[in-house]
Amino acid sequence: xxxxYARNDWYVVADVNQLAAGQVVETRLLGQPLRVSGSxxxxxxxxxxxxxxxxxxxxxxxxxxxxxxxxxxxxxxxAAERDRTFVPCGGVRVRCSPLRAVENFLDIAHFPFVHxxxxxxxxxxxxxxxxxxxxxxxxxxxxxxxxxxxPQAAKSATEAIETRYEYRVPAPTTAVLYKTCxxxxxxxxxxxxxxxxxxxxxxxxxxxxxxxxxxxxxxxLVQFQQEIFLQDRSILENQKPTLLPxxxxxxxPTRCDLTSVVYRRWLKRKGATYGALTTAA
Amino acid sequence: xxxxLYNYVLSGNCYKIRLMAALLDVAYETIAVDxxxxxxxxxxxxxxxxxxxxxxxxxxxxxxLTETQAMLTWLALTYDVTGTWYPVDDPERLATITEWLGFxxxxxxxxxxxxxHDMLNWPADEKAVKAAAISDLRTxxxxxxxxxxxxxxxxxxxxxxxxDIACFPYTALSPDAGLEHDGYPAIRNWLYAVRxxxxxxxxxxxxxxxxxxxxxxx
Amino acid sequence: xxxxxxxxxxxxxxxxxxxxxxxxxxxxxxxGHDLAVWRDGxxxxxxxxxxxxxxxxxxxxxxVRGDRLACLYHGWQxxxxxxxAYIPAHPGLEPPETIRAQTYSVIEKSGVIWVSTGNxxxxxxxxxxxxxxxxxxxxxxxxxxxAAFEDTPFAGNLxxxxxxxxxxxxxxxxxxxxxxxxxxxxxxxxxxxAGVGIAAKKALSRWCEAARSVAERQAA
Ligand code: FES
Ligand SMILES: [Fe+2]
Numbered sequence: 035x036x037x038x039y040a041r042n043d044w045y046v047v048a049d050v051n052q053l054a055a056g057q058v059v060e061t062r063l064l065g066q067p068l069r070v071s072g073s074x075x076x077x078x079x080x081x082x083x084x085x086x087x088x089x090x091x092x093x094x095x096x097x098x099x100x101x102x103x104x105x106x107x108x109x110x111x112x113a114a115e116r117d118r119t120f121v122p123c124g125g126v127r128v129r130c131s132p133l134r135a136v137e138n139f140l141d142i143a144h145f146p147f148v149h150x151x152x153x154x155x156x157x158x159x160x161x162x163x164x165x166x167x168x169x170x171x172x173x174x175x176x177x178x179x180x181x182x183x184x185p186q187a188a189k190s191a192t193e194a195i196e197t198r199y200e201y202r203v204p205a206p207t208t209a210v211l212y213k214t215c216x217x218x219x220x221x222x223x224x225x226x227x228x229x230x231x232x233x234x235x236x237x238x239x240x241x242x243x244x245x246x247x248x249x250x251x252x253x254x255l256v257q258f259q260q261e262i263f264l265q266d267r268s269i270l271e272n273q274k275p276t277l278l279p280x281x282x283x284x285x286x287p288t289r290c291d292l293t294s295v296v297y298r299r300w301l302k303r304k305g306a307t308y309g310a311l312t313t314a315a
Numbered sequence: 316x317x318x319x320l321y322n323y324v325l326s327g328n329c330y331k332i333r334l335m336a337a338l339l340d341v342a343y344e345t346i347a348v349d350x351x352x353x354x355x356x357x358x359x360x361x362x363x364x365x366x367x368x369x370x371x372x373x374x375x376x377x378x379x380l381t382e383t384q385a386m387l388t389w390l391a392l393t394y395d396v397t398g399t400w401y402p403v404d405d406p407e408r409l410a411t412i413t414e415w416l417g418f419x420x421x422x423x424x425x426x427x428x429x430x431x432h433d434m435l436n437w438p439a440d441e442k443a444v445k446a447a448a449i450s451d452l453r454t455x456x457x458x459x460x461x462x463x464x465x466x467x468x469x470x471x472x473x474x475x476x477x478x479d480i481a482c483f484p485y486t487a488l489s490p491d492a493g494l495e496h497d498g499y500p501a502i503r504n505w506l507y508a509v510r511x512x513x514x515x516x517x518x519x520x521x522x523x524x525x526x527x528x529x530x531x532x533x
Numbered sequence: 534x535x536x537x538x539x540x541x542x543x544x545x546x547x548x549x550x551x552x553x554x555x556x557x558x559x560x561x562x563x564x565g566h567d568l569a570v571w572r573d574g575x576x577x578x579x580x581x582x583x584x585x586x587x588x589x590x591x592x593x594x595x596x597v598r599g600d601r602l603a604c605l606y607h608g609w610q611x612x613x614x615x616x617x618a619y620i621p622a623h624p625g626l627e628p629p630e631t632i633r634a635q636t637y638s639v640i641e642k643s644g645v646i647w648v649s650t651g652n653x654x655x656x657x658x659x660x661x662x663x664x665x666x667x668x669x670x671x672x673x674x675x676x677x678x679x680a681a682f683e684d685t686p687f688a689g690n691l692x693x694x695x696x697x698x699x700x701x702x703x704x705x706x707x708x709x710x711x712x713x714x715x716x717x718x719x720x721x722x723x724x725x726x727a728g729v730g731i732a733a734k735k736a737l738s739r740w741c742e743a744a745r746s747v748a749e750r751q752a753a
Contacts, residue, residue, distance in 0.1 A: 161623070273589040464731055500549065
């Protein structure tokens, strides 16, 4: 196990609602206990021995990094578009590797079986070919040209549609989904997942959305996303091994798993192995 | 409109009402309450309706119900044309049903709270609630195994009643708190039977029975 | 050969036949291996490594369609021999032969499902004492669980221990089978004989719970 790479990324450790309500959050990051306090505008993150870590408010969440020289926090340009509705969906604890949680977020083939009647439905199970690349200039994984038949793609969807998807992985534990916006076809809805690694085998997932939807009540938006993520939770807690295998011989992918294959390769290449199984088959 | 349900999608108690209404094929209106992360059940609007601040809340006309057992009883008496979900003409069976409705209330304090703790970091004495949850699962297993020995399956009598619906969610969701069903075969088979009921609806943590669909892939 | 004594054999009791209907799957542990045990539509029994070769999902969460076990995560379907037959994301694709679930040997005997991690599962013949009573988990080691049955009175009297290792509680013959799940968890299966009435069976079921209390108090 190595935290060397992981230490220099930024991680969500609380959301804006918690600090706005005056909560002091006792949590963990990469196995170390942390305390999050202060206000949304002046958040304070301290370790067990009282050392203050850098802290910032971005995308309605409080982020920190324990490393000496953190890489930049991923930029999500849509966060600046003020006519979007921003929805932090709360943290959900999952007994799985933080990397397995991200990989599940990048997967579409499970929609008919795990998100039945919402994001997918038999017999519409086929995954058409799509494109995956590592964009070397920004060091991000991108999956594009994805289409899938969805019974209810979003709360704002009134009928089944062929949804377009693009996935972007700007950091090992941060993933962003750009997806057809039913009421505004020229724009993308943005759904991100910020994964807080509590330990190698336990994490908190913080889903966040930036949507164009002026009709749906806010609570419905939150619950739509929570319903979907909690359907994944019971899957994630039953994958074996708990850690994400990086040796390609340990699990057998097929064509539709290209995003997962490239994500694993990218992690291995970077040495981003916190939460990964690195021993050979 | 039949009734309004102030609803939280991840709540097992709210799910009892959604499930019962689906099985009775009753349409209704839901009002989403942002229980987490918004703590909206503690907002003045909800507290005015239900001073206890619990979910769900069911309203119909001037009637406001805040206890799921009462809601299940009302739903069955109002919409169950078969009269089987809450069989008022059978005192002993009705008493058994009421007994297990009480048990269902305890279960939400044990298995239900353990789940909120593990899933949403809810404050709870983890060891104590999980021990209580195991004790409750054992109580249900003993009873359901008795039913199997009698040639039965359901909690009370020969068919499903509101007692089954009341006990179903937090039993089915106990793996969310790491309490698996492996050592509870009678519970496992009873859970399957509930999921196989016509009109069944799922919730996160409880999947649809894909085996009931037509075979694909041949 | 005694039932209820720690007999060394190559197979372990993972459940009662009664409790696994056709087209159902359950999780089981045998000698530390996590297994999915399932029945196809024709009542055939199968025990597999509880891990989908695709992305590691526990197959015990899956579902049975006809004579195939399907994984809940992406719906991959596996034939009775463990080979992958169908990948829903690519309906036209013939899955390569290399995709297969690891299978174990499993049989039914005395109304009990027995699994071996070798290739020749055997069961214990419990003779007429093969009427299923129940399975239940004890949070203690196997030896403590077994001993507790001998130390727990039924209707005021300690059970008799027969030379076969079987117990007689309140006049009712009882066979106790144990599957050590971990050092501190034991899955117990209890059988009695067909002539025992429902009321007596319920009483025996409560006696099992009393034995569990004795065992768990001792283990604590
Ligand atoms: S993990 Fe089993 S089908 Fe994908
Ligand atoms: Fe998912």
